[in-house]
Amino acid sequence: MSSLHDHNVCAHKDLTSSPSGYAEQVGYVRPSAEQRARAAGLKRGQQVAEGSFPAPLVLPNDDLDLDPKWPPQNVRSWVRGKERNEVTDDRRTLYIAPPPRIDSEVKHMQSWSIPCRASDDDSKTRISSPNAHDVAQYLQAFFCGMQVNLLEPSVVPLNFMRWQDDKRRSKKRKRSDEVPSIALANATEAVRIRSRRCPDGAFLQQLNLNDLLDAVISNLPADAYSLLMLMEQDMYEEEDDDYCCGRAYGGSRCAVVSMARYNPTTLASNISTLTFSHLWPASHCADNVNGLVIEALSEKGGKGKRQLRDDRQTSHGGKTLTLVDLTSSSPPPAEPASTTPQFESAMVEAVRRWAANPNTTQESRWLSHICRTASHELGHCFGIDHCVYYACNMQGTSSIAEDRRQPPYLCPVDAEKVKRAIAGKEKENGRWQTDQYQALLRFCKDRMDKDEGDLWAGLAGWLESRLKECREDL
Ligand SMILES: [Zn+2]
Ligand SMILES: [Zn+2]
Structure with missing residues (x-):
């Protein structure tokens, strides 16, 4: 048990509920409080508990910086979505496939999931990756009302093996640096999976995501609403990607999540110490937000290059940003006080509980990252687009x-979509939100009983406050 990253280097005294001052400079215009309430399907006069649901931060190089005009998807446009699959009595199960096993003829793959930059200390105490069962338990709470099952290896044995064509070819001339081709096979068929050297050297080799998704699609059980496969190895999608952590083909009801980049050893070499002291919920600390904007601007726009592709190809036509020193520009316009209760809110409680419970294990921290990403990718399988509200x-x-920096919870707009998908029309779904909050709270408390704080403690604080707010609304 250790407190690996100091949650308390900063008092996180002031939290911000607005986008960073930088957002305005790049042309991100947030829908108004009224538009947000309508987007969530609320009736005229009903309000979102705005203080508990802060704005997207929109920091330099964030997704909304790169795509500030991403079209909002409100509940109505989600209902009309053509690609969206309905949850039916025959298809109510979310399947989680544990990482495929590695056959002995491709056992060199075992080294692919070990971070290359692990120090000697790290390799002595190899951290074991999250257990698919724990991830499934979290998703059972998150998608409350669905059935969440593991795709049992005894029923569908997914294995990495050598690609058959490659056996024939290996007799012929072969480049010395060529790695044997891999296939992902179940009991009856095999799909070829391309691999390549990892461009940033974080791992030895990474696998092609599109090939993996093809393999997932061919293993979709008849009663599945969707299937998510967990991966030990690093992945890439396009030639010019460094890596990719997760992707869903919502219409085809399939998703893949790689756990590799969330390995605490890899994260430690990719995220600055400052960022570690301000993970969600402390990401909404005003000093942190301002500090990150100033830091990025002083680096003259930072790297600018998108390192990770998440689930959606975006057309980003060579726009150059004029970076303005925000310390000398006016602050973003504040919303009327009546719609922005000043943090007598779930966020205050989340930060307080997170800061008070920094202790956790590396395994638990890794699990929390995977739970969040898995719930995001499955959200796409429910037809949900990226959120800009x-x-x-x-x-x-x-x-x-x-x-x-992003939260594990769903905003009111996206929660309404999941609620309608699972629990049906408005009149029947009254208790879904509080049921989901309670299920997630039970999950967090189970983890906290094992002395795991960190994200679970922050989320527990947020959920308890939200449950109180929901009761007051009745
Ligand atoms: Zn996404
Ligand atoms: Zn949202």
């Missing part, structure tokens, strides 16, 4: 640091 589990992500 609030800080939300369904926001697009352009870096691992942004990923870890």
Whole structure:
């Protein structure tokens, strides 16, 4: 048990409920409070508990910086979505496939999931990756009302093996640096999976995501609403990607999540110490938000290159940003006080509980990252697009640091979509939201009983406050 990253280097005294001052400069215009309430399907006069649902941060190089005009998807446009699959009595099960096993003829693959930059200390105490059963338990709470099952290896044995064509070819001339081709096979068929050297050297080799998704599609059980496969190995999607952590083909009801980049050893070499002290919920600390904007601007726009592709190809036509020193520009316009209760809110409680419970294990921290990403990708399987209304589990992500600043909960707009998908029309679904909050709270408390704080403690604080707010609304 250790407190690996100091949650308390900063007092996180002031939290911000607005986008960063930088957002305005890049042309992100947030829908108004009235538009947000309508987007969530609320009736005229009904309001969102705005203080508990802060705005997306929109920091430099965040997804909404790269795509500030991403079209909002309100509940109505989600209902009309053509690609969306209905949850039916025959298809009510979310399947989670544990990472495929590795056959002995491709056993060199075992080294692919070990971070290359692990120090000697790290390799002595190899951290074991999250257990698919724990991830499934979290998703059972998150998608409350669905059935969540593991795709049992005894029923569908997914194995990495050598690609048969490659056996024949290996007799012929072969480049010395060529790695044997891999296939992902179940009991009856095999799909070829391309691999390549990892461009940033974080791992030895990474697998092609599109090939993996093809393999997942061919293993979709008849009663599945969707199937999510967990991966030990790093992945890439396009030639010019560094890596990709997760992707869903919503219409085809399939998703793949790689756990590799969330390995605490890899994260430690990819995220600055400052970022670690301000993961969600402390990402909404005003000093942190201002500090990150100033830091990025002083680096003259930072790297600018998108390191991680998350689930959606975006057309980003060579726009150059004029970076303005925000310390000398006016602050973003504040919303009327009546719609922005000043943090007598779930966010205050989340930060307080998170800061008070920094202790956790590396394994637990890794699990929390995977639970969040898995719930995001499955959200796409429910037809949900990236969120531009609030800080939300369904926001697009352009870096691992942004990923870890985003919340695990759904904003009111996206929660309404999941609620309607699972629990049906308005009149029947009254208790879904509080049921989901309670199920997630039980999950967090189970983890906290094992002395795991960190994200679970922050989320527990947020959920308890929200449950109180929901009771007051009745
Ligand atoms: Zn996404
Ligand atoms: Zn949202």
